[in-house]
Amino acid sequence: MxxxxxxxxxxxxxxxxxxxxxxxxxxxxxxLVSYVITCIKPEITKNLYLGAELSKLMQLGxxxxxxxxxxxxxxxxxxxxxxxLVIKTLSKVxxxxxxxxxxxxxxxxxxxxxxxxxxxxxxNHIHANWLLKQMGQxxxxxxxxxxxxxxxxxxxxxxxxxxxxxxxAENELTV
Amino acid sequence: xPITVNLDVMMAKRKMSLNELSGKVDLxxxxxxxxxxxxxxxxxxxxxxxxxxxxxxxxxxxxxYTSE
Numbered sequence: 132m133x134x135x136x137x138x139x140x141x142x143x144x145x146x147x148x149x150x151x152x153x154x155x156x157x158x159x160x161x162x163l164v165s166y167v168i169t170c171i172k173p174e175i176t177k178n179l180y181l182g183a184e185l186s187k188l189m190q191l192g193x194x195x196x197x198x199x200x201x202x203x204x205x206x207x208x209x210x211x212x213x214x215x216l217v218i219k220t221l222s223k224v225x226x227x228x229x230x231x232x233x234x235x236x237x238x239x240x241x242x243x244x245x246x247x248x249x250x251x252x253x254x255n256h257i258h259a260n261w262l263l264k265q266m267g268q269x270x271x272x273x274x275x276x277x278x279x280x281x282x283x284x285x286x287x288x289x290x291x292x293x294x295x296x297x298x299x300a301e302n303e304l305t306v
Numbered sequence: 307x308p309i310t311v312n313l314d315v316m317m318a319k320r321k322m323s324l325n326e327l328s329g330k331v332d333l334x335x336x337x338x339x340x341x342x343x344x345x346x347x348x349x350x351x352x353x354x355x356x357x358x359x360x361x362x363x364x365x366x367x368x369x370x371y372t373s374e
Contacts, residue, residue, distance in 0.1 A: 304347040306337040 138226060145221040152214035159207035166200045191262060199262075202255035209248045216241050228303075230295035239293075242286035249278035310370045311349075313342045316361045331356040 168175065173189060188196045220237045252275035260270045317327060324342070328335050333353065340346050341353075354365055361368075 301347045304340060304345060306333065306341050306346050306349055306353050 141221055141224065141226075145218065148214050148217045148221065152211055152218060155207050155211035155214060159204055159211060162200060162204050162207065166197075166204075169196075188262075191265065195258075195262060198258055199255075202251065202258065205251050206248065206255065209244060209251065213241055213244050213248070216244065228299060230292060230299040232296055235289060235292045235296050238285060239289040242282050242289055245278055245282035245285055249275050249282060252278055307344070308372055308374050310372060311341055311344055311346065312368055312370055313338075313357070316363055316367055317342075320361050320363075322361065327357070327360055330360040 169189065173193075188199050216237055220234055220241075223231075224234055225231075256271075256273050256275060263270055317324070324335060324338055327333075328338050331338075331353070333356070341349065354368070357368060358365060
């Protein structure tokens with residue numbers, strides 16, 4: 132009973148993660164295509180996806196616009212990569228013997244990618260604040276700590292999982 | 307590991323094959339093989355009791371401690 136409920140929850144999570152992954156990939160693709168088009172024809176920036184914000188950015192210079200698009204694309208790419216890792220983990224997990232070295236390593240990798248996402252998010256924020264300063268607007272206080280917090284949590288879970296792998300190996304070698 | 311399992315020695319003394327022992331102690335060949343090759347991390351008292359009964363020996367005949 133318990134196992135089937137967990138299986139159902141994990142299957143639902145797998146479907147949701149697939150949706151999130153596809154959504155993030157589509158969004159990243161749209162931003163990249165919009166950027167390429169605006170590089171060719173800068174005047175149509177305002178008509179493209181998220182054009183309202185990006186056309187204002189374009190006024191601050193092509194490089195600032197490029198950096199902003201780069202940050203947006205990297206953050207979406209990293210989130211999509213995390214979703215991809217979660218999909219791989221969820222599709223490989225076997226509830227009879229869930230503690231495998233493969234799953235443990237993947238959870239640790241998710242933690243590291245989340246840490247990298249926090250760093251990129253922080254850089255994006257620093258750049259955004261610099262742009263606000265250039266425009267003479269007040270700076271926003273935001274340090275993307277949620278990514279750091281989640282990265283820490285996932286890292287702790289990966290360490291507990293690592294111990295689970297050892298315990299399962301010990302259990303399998305008990306006769 | 308400083309604990310050695312002398313299952314193969316006892317089996318040879320009693321002239322018993324792994325298949326025969328497997329049938330008597332109700333353990334799979336794979337698990338008996340793990341025990342015989344010294345890959346086992348732990349042994350349940352129930353398993354030890356069954357092996358001792360089947361081979362008519364004491365736990366000390368099966369397990370040996372050697373300092374590393």
